[in-house]
Amino acid sequence: MIFRQLFDPQSSTYTYVLADGNTHDAILIDPVFEQVRRDSALIDELGLKLRATIDTHVHADHVTGAWLHKQRKGSTIVISAASGAEGADRYVGEGDRIEFGVRHLFVRSTPGHTGGCISLVLDDRSMAFTGDCLLIRGTGRTDFQQGDAHKMFHAVHEKIFALPDNCLLYPAHDYRGLTVTSVGEERRFNPRLGGELSEDDFNGYMRNLRLAHPKQIDIAVPANLLCGAAASETVREQATEPQWAPVNYTFAGIWEIQPQWLEENLDAVQLIDVREPDEFVGPLGRIPQARLISLGELADRTGELDAQRPIVTICRAGGRSAQATVILRQAGFGEVANLAGGMLRWRSEGRVVENAGV
Template sequence: MIFRQLFDQQSSTYTYLLADSATREAILIDPVFEQVRRDTALIEELGLHLLYTIDTHVHADHVTGAWLLKRHTGSQIAISAASGAQGADRYLNHGEQCVFGSRHLEVRATPGHTNGCISLALDDGSMMFTGDCLLIRGTGRTDFQHGDAHAMFRSVQNQIFIQPDTCLLYPAHDYRGLTVTSVGEERRFNPRLGGELCEDDFVGYVTNLRLPHPKQIDIAVPANLKCGVATNDPTQTAEPEWAPLAYTFAGIWEISPQWLEDNLRSVQIVDVREPDEFNGPLGRIPAAQLISLGDLAARASELKKERPIVAVCRAGGRSAQATVILRQAGFNDVANLAGGMLRWRAEGRVVENAAM
């Protein structure tokens, strides 16, 4: 069997590719909209035929890539019948199988994080994909989208912990860089429900987490209830060739800080912050040109259309709007710096005029 674990840095989401090595039939679990280009390239390079994308639940922190992958590859969209999502090709119920070649995943209903959560167990008991139900030394939250702490505890005990101790568990997210755990580990060491902890202990723990709502929830949940259908269809837009860009659900092409740092002199960097920010403690990217967002439309003629442009701001919001303005002004090769100067500084990248 072919197996790959893929990661989206922005949402800390794991996407899993499984394929039968003989038939080349494949399944992709929890795809991310912005990573469809990456996933499609990998599927093509490995010579695979993608049968299904499966979302373990209606995500609140990112938009699924299911619809876009269907446009690219012809794959079918699968999600829990209890999810409430519209537009899927297959609605999954507890006990059903998702077959790829000679292998299959068994669907296990594991509500609690949401009422439509599922986990997927590989046919030989060697691995299981637990979505946002059981995480590595943690669990999903239960305070929105019909979450239920009692249901989550029972889901883990009755659907996941029944697997062999050696069964490897792969969650939909991890925020610390951990990649895999096992049933035996989580039985012993999970601080929320391992050891001798009972259902009341677990409920008391997760109902007092006091976590902020996911930043993308107002965008992600409505989009995922439609299986990721986008208003702006990137399959009808030519793929940029000047850099490896990611297309966001909002219709913005984004570039990674790593690529930009490696290619500073090959692009025009337009910083759309205000002058006091440009000269402020966050510093600025070398060779960046200051044109505040409010002045950009009037000053667009100062930029060269034959060279790609990367727009930059503090956190990526104003610069996203800057890419729209520049495209309206006739610039084709334009991208937003994902995360802006905050991410640039957090990753320790080169700056000028910065406070130490």
């Protein structure tokens, strides 16, 4: 099985990719709207087919990426039937199976943080995804969205602590950088409901948390009740693709452009070759109209560039020029892309060059 744990630093949300290693059918758990571009890049690079996105509940701190993934990948939207959300393709409840290839997740109803929370247990019970019900040495809050400490206590003990001790638990959030725990650990060490703590102990603990109101709740909850289709214009703009060229976003966070488009549109961009001078005049040649600014000089020479025209960076194989795009974006240039594969790919495809072989 293919498994990846991804993180959104703005909301401290974990998104999980699971895929069947043979069929490459994949699912995403708790996707974030602003991270759809990143998630899509990873799915494409791993050669996966996104079949479904699953939200463990109606989140209050971020907008789900479910709707946008559906627009891009044709994936189905899955959420709890008790969530109150509209616009999903499938509503699930206790005991349902969500399949990806020959693997599947079991749905367990774990209300308490919200009325519609679910946890997802892998078919072999080696791992489970607990949403905001059980966190690492903590739990989700229970003071809004039909939250109920008594329901959470029973959900954790009856649905999560009933799993094997070595079952790994992956939460929807963590605010301290912790990534994974286990049933055995939480049953022993969770300070809210582990050990010998009773239901009354837990209820008293939760009643006195005194947490601040989630900053994004007024934006996130209405949007998530429509599975992300009602994301605000500000949120949508952050996920909008560049319009100046058919650029591709990589999981490494680099915008890339393909050689064919570039060869057909040399006059539409500024070409910045960041190789060293001896490479610029070397046997690989150079692309017509390319301007040499070596990578080590680029940060000090950005003032020589036209901020109103797109920039494509070039090097031998695409590594140094990828870093050049980072430098340019930090300097305030928005329309920047790296030539995928660099001059090696450009030459291998027989595209036009100057000075080749000199």
